[in-house]
Structures are given as structure tokens and as C-alpha cells.
Amino acid sequence: MSFPPLHAFRVFECVARLGHVGAAAAELHVTPGAVSQQLRTLQSSLGIDLFYKQGRHLVLTQSGLALQRSVARGIHEITEGVRQIAQEHFKEPQAKVLTISTEPIFGATWLMPRLFAFRAEHPHIQLRVISADELGEVDWRRADIAVLYDAPIWDGFWWRPLQPLHMFPVCCPQLLRGPHALRQPSDLIHHRLLHEDDGTQWRRWLLEARLPYPGDADVHFEDFGIALQAARDGYGVALSDEINSSRDLMEGRLVQPFSMKVPAAMDYYCICNEESRGVPEIVLLIDWLIEQAKATPSN
Structure with missing residues (x-):
């Protein structure tokens, strides 16, 4: 016995569930003749009658009922498998939270409006802002990045100048x-x-x-x-x-x-811990801030 084409099982499941060739044809967007042809092919391949007529409806035989249960289970498992892999592939990336420590004056005058622009471009990154006037005041238990007016003599930190002032x-x-x-x-x-x-x-x-x-x-x-x-x-x-x-x-x-x-005696620097310099979101934010600084009018 040759194995019937898989599409024939899909047509069989639809007819078995609806009990009518016309209704199955409407759901599958094919003609009733095409549905009947698939059923004939399936029954011929199996050598088993799967339906008998009862008025205008098709009723499953005992063999048809057993096959319908197996096919319905198989289609459900295939559908669930496709749903799971599609959900995994297309799901929204988990939001990353970055905390920036900076001086209040710098945060209010220059940084704040640009952070909203950054969020619009990178909605998967959420931002938090805390205050510190110098590196020794930065709470590195919370901060991922510091942007400070200072001079770089900092062991254990990586930095890039924001803009010569x-x-x-x-x-x-x-x-x-x-x-x-x-x-x-x-x-x-x-x-x-x-x-x-x-x-x-x-x-x-x-x-x-x-x-x-x-x-x-x-x-x-x-x-x-x-x-x-x-x-x-x-x-x-x-x-x-x-x-x-x-x-x-x-x-x-x-x-x-x-x-x-x-x-200026000093400049603004973007600073992070050395071990954080490889974090993609941190590098992205620092690069973005430097590009924004380059675009700041120099008067």
C-alpha cells in the first residue's frame, strides 16, 4: 500500500469534521469536485471505506472514525508546533534597561531631550537617569554609564570623549x-x-x-x-x-x-566599567550620544 498524499488527510479531516463535501470545499477554498477527488484517492490508497452517506451528509465508518481521531491529533500537533516556533521567532525582544549617571545641569540642558529621541529609535531599550557630579559619586551598583565633566585618570573604567569643549x-x-x-x-x-x-x-x-x-x-x-x-x-x-x-x-x-x-580645562566623557564595554546596548548608547554631540551647534 502506497502512502496517500498528506493533503488528502487534510481534506479528509475537514469533511469528517463538517460532514459535508460542500462545506469542506468552502473552508478549503476549493471546488466540491476537488474535495470528492481527494476522498476517492485516499480511500483507494487505503482500500478502506471511510464514509457512508446518510441523506445529504457523509458519516464516518468505524475505520473512518479511528483515522479521523489520529489525523485530528496530528494536525493539532503540527499547528501547535508551527505556532510555537513562529512565536519564538517573531516575539518582541525583551526590554533592556540602562541607567545613566550624570550631572543635573548636563542632564537637564543637553541629555534629557536626546534620551527621548533615543527611546523613539530604540524602543527595546529603557532608560533610567540618576545624578552624580563626579566619578567618585557614581553609584556603579545602579549605573551602566556615566556622562561627566572630568579628566580621565580612571583605573578599571573605559571611556570615550563626548566632544572637545x-x-x-x-x-x-x-x-x-x-x-x-x-x-x-x-x-x-x-x-x-x-x-x-x-x-x-x-x-x-x-x-x-x-x-x-x-x-x-x-x-x-x-x-x-x-x-x-x-x-x-x-x-x-x-x-x-x-x-x-x-x-x-x-x-x-x-x-x-x-x-x-x-x-575647557576638562571635557565630557562617556564612561563605563571595563567589563561592560562589550555589552551591545551600552556601546550602542555611547556611540549614539557621541554622534548627537557631533551634531550639536558649535556656535
């Missing part, structure tokens, strides 16, 4: 007008210099501009973000960089009164 004066637009308008660097003598360090950055910039340092600040800010806010509010002139003031300059809250810049 330059420092330049920034102020609110109102300081470009009036009797003491900022038109040239020497006009700074009429304005408060806003500090967030010991004056080192301003000394470097003023030295390049060939101007004397006016002395210690009358109001000193330990936090860079507060110094920038004072500049936005018109209380003086701050030194900033392409990264932290990019949005303020683009949206007009701050202006750059002079074109002269000096290299």
Missing part, C-alpha cells in the same frame, strides 16, 4: 543693549562675572583676551546650573560651553556676545 561668555540678550552694552571684551568691566569655580576659567579666558582679572566674585555659585540661571536673569555674564548652553543659545535665552573661545 570650549569656554566662552554667555549672557541674556538685554546686556547687548544700553549704555554698557557688550560689544567687545573690554566692556566686561561694567558687568559682574559669574563664577562657579575659583575663577580659574575666567582667568584663562581674560588672559586670552588680554584683559585683567577683576578680582574674586562678589556672589559665588558652587553650582554651574545656578550660575547659568543668574546669567539668564540678567545678573551678569557666565562662562559656558557648546554642550550646556546649546539650547539656551538656540532658543534665545542666552547669547554669545564675543566669538573668542578657550579650550
Whole structure:
């Protein structure tokens, strides 16, 4: 006995379940004649009657009933097997969570809007942001990446520079007008210099501009973000960089009164543990942030 074609068993199962050639033909999207031909081929190959007529319906014989149970089981197992492998192949990748540790000012002014853009491009990676101002403050039990303004002398860490930084004066637009308008660097003598360090950055910039340092600040800010806010509010002139003031300059809250810049004492770096440098998602995020930094206007 030659083994009948598998398609004949599929037609047999459909007719056995519905009890009618026409109904089976409709489900299988073939003609009733094609269904009848398959049944004849199957019964001829087996040498066994599988149905007998009862009015307009076909009723299974005892042999047909036994075969129907086996075929139905087989079709169910094939269907379930196909479903399982398809589900495994096409299932959504499991979300990966990355935690970034960074300075609050950098996180608010530059990083935050770009993280939402990253999520839109890479929905399988979820992001968490925590705060630290320097490497020694980073909680590496939670953080996968740190983005910090620092100088790289870090054993056990891998890093890449985000973007070489330059420092330049920034102020609110109102300081470009009036009797003491900022038109040239020497006009700074009429304005408060806003500090967030010991004056080192301003000394470097003023030295390049060939101007004397006016002395210690009358109001000193330990936090860079507060110094920038004072500049936005018109209380003086701050030194900033392409990264932290990019949005303020683009949206007009701050202006750059002079074109002269000096290299920053340090730069922003993307940092991770050495053992994490091979994690694809971490490398992807660091590369993406560096590309975003390259696209930041340099003013």
C-alpha cells in the first residue's frame, strides 16, 4: 500500500469534521469536485471505506472514525508546533534597561531631550537617569554609564570623549543693549562675572583676551546650573560651553556676545566599567550620544 498524499488527510479531516463535501470545499477554498477527488484517492490508497452517506451528509465508518481521531491529533500537533516556533521567532525582544549617571545641569540642558529621541529609535531599550557630579559619586551598583565633566585618570573604567569643549561668555540678550552694552571684551568691566569655580576659567579666558582679572566674585555659585540661571536673569555674564548652553543659545535665552573661545580645562566623557564595554546596548548608547554631540551647534 502506497502512502496517500498528506493533503488528502487534510481534506479528509475537514469533511469528517463538517460532514459535508460542500462545506469542506468552502473552508478549503476549493471546488466540491476537488474535495470528492481527494476522498476517492485516499480511500483507494487505503482500500478502506471511510464514509457512508446518510441523506445529504457523509458519516464516518468505524475505520473512518479511528483515522479521523489520529489525523485530528496530528494536525493539532503540527499547528501547535508551527505556532510555537513562529512565536519564538517573531516575539518582541525583551526590554533592556540602562541607567545613566550624570550631572543635573548636563542632564537637564543637553541629555534629557536626546534620551527621548533615543527611546523613539530604540524602543527595546529603557532608560533610567540618576545624578552624580563626579566619578567618585557614581553609584556603579545602579549605573551602566556615566556622562561627566572630568579628566580621565580612571583605573578599571573605559571611556570615550563626548566632544572637545570650549569656554566662552554667555549672557541674556538685554546686556547687548544700553549704555554698557557688550560689544567687545573690554566692556566686561561694567558687568559682574559669574563664577562657579575659583575663577580659574575666567582667568584663562581674560588672559586670552588680554584683559585683567577683576578680582574674586562678589556672589559665588558652587553650582554651574545656578550660575547659568543668574546669567539668564540678567545678573551678569557666565562662562559656558557648546554642550550646556546649546539650547539656551538656540532658543534665545542666552547669547554669545564675543566669538573668542578657550579650550575647557576638562571635557565630557562617556564612561563605563571595563567589563561592560562589550555589552551591545551600552556601546550602542555611547556611540549614539557621541554622534548627537557631533551634531550639536558649535556656535
